[in-house]
Amino acid sequence: xxxxxxxxxxxxxxxxxxxxxxxxxxxxxxxxxxxxxxxxxxxxxxxxxxxxxxxxxxxxxxxxxxxxxxxxxxxxxxxxxxxxxxxxx
Amino acid sequence: xxxxxxxxxxxxxxxxxxxxxxxxxxxxxxxxxxxxxxxxxxxxxxxxxxxxxxxxxxxxxxxxxxxxxxxxxxxxxxxxxxxxxxxxxxxxxxxxxxxxxxxxxxxxxxxxxxxxxxxxxxxxxxxxxxxxxxxxxxxxxxxxxxxxxxxxxxxxxxxxxxxxxxxxxxxxxxxxxxxxxxxxxxxxxxxxxxxxxxxxxxxxxxxxxxxxxxxxxxxxxxxxxxxxxxxxxxxxxxxxxxxxxxxx
Numbered sequence: 001x002x003x004x005x006x007x008x009x010x011x012x013x014x015x016x017x018x019x020x021x022x023x024x025x026x027x028x029x030x031x032x033x034x035x036x037x038x039x040x041x042x043x044x045x046x047x048x049x050x051x052x053x054x055x056x057x058x059x060x061x062x063x064x065x066x067x068x069x070x071x072x073x074x075x076x077x078x079x080x081x082x083x084x085x086x087x088x089x
Numbered sequence: 090x091x092x093x094x095x096x097x098x099x100x101x102x103x104x105x106x107x108x109x110x111x112x113x114x115x116x117x118x119x120x121x122x123x124x125x126x127x128x129x130x131x132x133x134x135x136x137x138x139x140x141x142x143x144x145x146x147x148x149x150x151x152x153x154x155x156x157x158x159x160x161x162x163x164x165x166x167x168x169x170x171x172x173x174x175x176x177x178x179x180x181x182x183x184x185x186x187x188x189x190x191x192x193x194x195x196x197x198x199x200x201x202x203x204x205x206x207x208x209x210x211x212x213x214x215x216x217x218x219x220x221x222x223x224x225x226x227x228x229x230x231x232x233x234x235x236x237x238x239x240x241x242x243x244x245x246x247x248x249x250x251x252x253x254x255x256x257x258x259x260x261x262x263x264x265x266x267x268x269x270x271x272x273x274x275x276x277x278x279x280x281x282x283x284x285x286x287x288x289x290x291x292x293x294x295x296x297x298x299x300x301x302x303x304x305x306x307x308x309x310x311x312x313x314x315x316x317x318x319x320x321x322x323x324x325x326x327x328x329x330x331x332x333x334x335x336x337x
Contacts, residue, residue: 035233
């Protein structure tokens with residue numbers, strides 16, 4: 001099952017999360033017109049989303065995303081969590 | 090700081106995007122002077138933001154049919170449609186020590202010479218956070234940056250006389266993806282330099298070269314054969330391949 005969630009950050013960028021998995025998030029793809037430094041951290045953001053049960057709460061997701069050592073520009077961990085939650089719900 | 094101004098060289102879109110990687114790395118290594126480069130393109134193209142999904146942004150069949158080169162950048166940000174002669178693209182490659190660590194401030198600082206030049210020509214241009222150059226009628230252009238440990242790449246594209254109808258055919262500006270109606274209409278509104286000032290593209294670029302001289306000690310130069318050879322090789326390996334351009 002493949003699902004997508006999108007958040008348009010007010011005065012910011014667009015973040016899209018595409019997920020697969022039924023009970024757990026098996027794979028996550030994070031795309032959009034945001035900025036991220038270093039660019040390779042995109043894979044780390046995806047890894048932070050993967051593995052959680054689809055019933056994951058927002059706080060857990062935000063915490064996992066915030067452990068990634070990266071500078072998120074035009075969006076934040078909460079926006080990425082919200083896009084993920086939109087995809088799983 | 091001394092800044093070399095390169096206002097020559099017409100390249101394919103993959104070579105243009107490869108030059109960004111080569112030049113930012115060479116400036117970081119101290120092998121190349123800090124540089125401002127103006128772009129001259131061969132074909133219409135879509136420079137895609139590094140993290141964007143190809144199929145979300147581009148009408149792929151239409152782009153193929155029209156010979157529009159879709160090339161993923163090394164910088165984040167959004168997709169644009171560009172045509173030779175109808176946009177002005179420039180790149181700054183500077184040592185990191187010369188650029189503010191505050192990302193938002195640095196976008197304003199590094200586009201300021203262009204805004205000064207447009208204002209000198211009588212255009213009501215201003216910086217709009219995070220990374221836009223705006224006019225009361227819409228968006229003139231947008232910038233994107235890549236920061237490495239030792240250098241910053243800042244590149245900006247402004248619409249001089251863009252075919253915006255063609256832009257809307259090439260790019261997928263999905264309404265379902267944009268929740269905020271105001272932002273949606275703003276994104277669709279492009280303000281073109283030629284609609285507001287009676288200056289040729291050449292005159293606009295000349296005004297920009299003059300304006301950048303107020304900020305840095307500038308001198309004219311060209312890209313070296315070695316830099317171009319590296320860029321052509323990197324273009325063939327990466328920026329001309331589906332593996333890179335369609336990886337998302």
